[in-house]
Amino acid sequence: MADINPIHxxxxxxxxxxxxxxxxxxxxxxxxxxxxxxxTFLNDLPDREFGGPNGVTKEISSDS
Structure with a gap:
């Protein structure tokens, strides 16, 4: 997941x-x-609620 571009x-x-x-x-x-x-990145996210865009972006580095 770490290869995802945060801007995209x-x-x-x-x-x-x-x-x-x-x-x-x-x-x-x-x-x-x-x-x-x-x-693909979004489909691989854990099934939970995200409080904001930063919470989603944090998932980029949490799986590396």
Missing amino acids: LQKALKGASYPATKDSLVATAKDNGADDEVM
């Missing part, structure tokens, strides 16, 4: 309403036309 991730999550579940983040990214790398 945040662009994919533009407009997300927080707190957000993994499923809602995946749906937002899909609606925003996220690339396969971002979609």
Whole structure:
């Protein structure tokens, strides 16, 4: 997961309403036309609620 570009991730999550579940983040990214790398990252997230964009971004380094 560590290879994900945080800028691409945040662009994919533009407009997300927080707190957000993994499923809602995946749906937002899909609606925003996220690339396969971002979609794979989001699909691999733990099933929990994220309080904001920083919580999602922290997952990039937590799995490395």
